[in-house]
Amino acid sequence: MTIQRMDNVGIVVDDLDVAVAFFTELGMELEGRTPIEGSWASSVVGLRDMRSEIAMMRIPDAPGRLELATYHRPALITPEPAVFPANAVGLHRVMFAVDDIEDTIARLRQFGAELVGEVARFEDSFLLCYLRGPSGIIVGLAEQLN
Incomplete structure (x- = not known):
């Protein structure tokens, strides 16, 4: 199978x-x-x-x-701590490829998104970042450079 x-x-x-x-x-x-x-x-x-x-x-x-x-x-439960760091065991993040990382960050900030760290460049291949979105969800963004 x-x-x-x-x-x-x-x-x-x-x-x-x-x-x-x-x-x-x-x-x-x-x-x-x-x-x-x-x-x-x-x-x-x-x-x-x-x-x-x-x-x-x-x-x-x-x-x-x-x-x-x-x-x-039953009612929702919020585990402690309510916001987990990137190295917590369990579901880490959901990653999306985007056309323009800076524009995407700006648009998502109006919904409360905050950068976990900063936008970083991986060689000449990608711009990458993690955002914390609703309910503490970590969303990864990747913009391919070439």
Whole structure:
């Protein structure tokens, strides 16, 4: 057996509207938004009597989707510390290739995005940076130079 594809990456957020707006500004499109609940959903995620809402974001004309979710039941929990550094064990970041890194940073700042470090140049190949977005999500940006 082989893997057919990576379908999506799921991220739990505290404000679904803000997260959708942030990733829309980044250039993704909202594919759909729906509540998720019922015994099948509770069985999959291992939470009794759960109710959530998801927003599926897609990259236009490219493979790859991001599933943004918030939980209404049971209540969201925020682990300590609430904002993890880049070397924390677990999901590290979601990386996107962009045309203009400085323009992208400027547009995302209006949604509260902050640079984790700074924009750095990797040889003559890429400009790279990490931003902290909604719900503390680390988003990597890469602009190819040649």
